[in-house]
Amino acid sequence: MKRYEKYADDIAELIRSGVLGPGARVPSVRYASQAHGISPSTVFQAYYLLERRGLIRARPRSGYFVNPSVLVQPAQTPREPQVSESTEVDVSELVFSVLDSIKDPNTVPFGSAFPSPLLFPLQRLSRSLASASRDMDPRMVVTDMSPGHPQLRRQIALRYMTSGLMLPMEELLITNGALEALNLCLQAVTEPGDLVAIEAPAFYACLQVLERLKLKAVEIPVHTHDGIDLGILAQTLERYPVKAVWCMTSFQNPSGALMPEARKRELVELLREHQVPLIEDDVYAELYYGPHAPKPAKAFDTDGLVMHCGSFAKSLAPGYRIGWVAAGRYAQKIERLKLMTSLCASMPAQAAIADYLEHGGYDRHLRKLRYALEDQQRAMLAAIGRYFPAQTRVSQPVGGYFLWLELPDSVDSLQVFKVALAQGISIAPGPIFSPTQRFANCIRLNYGSPWNDAAEKAMETLGRIVRSMLGN
Known part of the structure; x- marks a missing residue:
């Protein structure tokens, strides 16, 4: 730098x-x-x-x-947090309706889960793909099938090391994106009918995984400033036979919350006392805005209970579907589960990313990406200040690319979703982030695309839609 x-x-x-x-x-x-x-x-x-x-x-x-701050109120922490009852999970139909809404390229993708591909060095990656494929030893496709490309695992281990976390290569397993890693982690520590503690609100893919594996969920409130409520989690662990905790400790989707390091350490210690594994979904870890990367909860794990899942989809290579898990004591079991399901992730894609990490200027790209996302966040916050009702509360995360909006109580976010979609704007309504379809007056907005006149006009339209529902 x-x-x-x-x-x-x-x-x-x-x-x-x-x-x-x-x-x-x-x-x-x-x-x-x-x-x-x-x-x-x-x-x-x-x-x-x-x-x-x-x-x-x-x-x-x-x-x-x-510059003067944007005149929007910070999102509030959940009101009167309390231990919730366990519940069956059934949200897929609602989620699929949202996912279908972003397929049209003419739709403004505020509801998308991904940043714009325009922010990524795809041409440079394609050169790495061509070079790596040309030089690849054909035997590698078979000999390194399960744990993954050795050079990619080495590069990931080096990135852990630069953040102060020394991990053995044997703990790292390359997967078909972070979602497969998260699926494998859950399968390694649960059986159908088991109870998993999740965040509230939670990323909808988490809910779909629980639904598919026939697991039950107990919701733990997330505070927009410091993440999952450890007091409620502690009470839940005492009350219920929780088999695993799944949470995002950095730039949580959808709230954007970042757990301070002290609270991450406290979380790991709490779970160590109960011998409950933590599935740490950390796919936004590289998208921090300050000078220092936040440490994962994995950095405080001494018992191998934390399974740390990451991905290159949000920071470098959308579409390549390359993720990983640092699986702690569960590494061998997860490796065998992967062999029983998908065998291995694409070896050419793994080799391409390994080549890019070694030669392509990854950290330089990340600095540009973080600056772009921070600029785009500022533009969206300013638009919220201009067009949305004064009662609107919004998170102001220091990383990632999502804003979580709490609209006035009378606003139905599912209705906002339908009306906005009819006008070519996609959003993510609050109920898709809860197995009990809470957060009816909340929405998640994605600011991961370069700001332009269409985005500004879409925000003006959204604000008008929300204001029209006040008092209804």
Whole structure:
């Protein structure tokens, strides 16, 4: 990272954390140059970058100032959280209706689960695919069938190591996307009829997996600032025979919540006391906006109870369907389950990603991707402030690409979904994120596509639809 980028990220973190509030003056060029031992031109480059990202703006003869915050209220934590009853899961029909809504390329994809493919280095990846396929040892297709491409596993292990987490290669298994990894993890530790603690709201794919495996769910509230409610989880573990906990500890889908490291450590310790495994869905881990990557709960695991699942679909290679699991004590069982189901993930796709990670400039791509997503979040928040009712509350995550909106109580998000879709706009209504179809007045919006006039107009239309339902 260049010096001006490093200084820009430091200032951005001060803004993001609230140290430099809306309208605050950022350090003058002269002061910053002297205090940090960098040249004035480096400071100017940093401030130009922050201007382009919309974080600061210049005032003639006055210096640089933090842009005013968007006038939206932060999303609230769940009201009166309490231990919920277990429930059967049956949400697939509702989920499929939402997924069908984004198939039309002319639909504004606010309801999508993926960022725009325009943000990814697909041409560079195709060169890696061609090169890796040409040089691949044909015997590798058979000899490395189950655990995965050795160079890809090595590259993943190296990325764990740079974040301070030393994992043996034997613990890593390459899968057909993170969803297969998550499926395998659940199958390794549950039987039909067992109870799994999940988040509320939870990613709808989690609910579909439980439905398919005939598992029951108990919902644990998620707070938009610090993730799953550990107090309620502790009570649930005392009350019910929970066989596994499935949660997203970083940039939770749909809320965007990031668990602080201290709470991740507390979560792992709580589950260690009860000897309950944690399935950690961490597919958004690389999409953080600050200067430092958040540690996963896996970093605090000493008993091998945490199965850490990741993917390249959200950060590098959508469509390649390459994910992985660091499976702890369950590695051998999960490997055998994979052999019994899908044998192995695509070896050419694995080889291509391995080549890209080694030679393609992955970290450079990630920096550009994070800047783009943060800019797009800022644009969507501003549009919510302009067009939605003043009572609207919205999460303001520091990573990922989703916003969770709590609309006025009288608004039915399923009705918003239907009316918006008729006007060419897809959203994700709140009920698809709960086995009991709660969150009727909530919606999830995806800001993972480059902002343009169509997106702005779609937000204006959505705001008008929501306002029309007030009091109905």
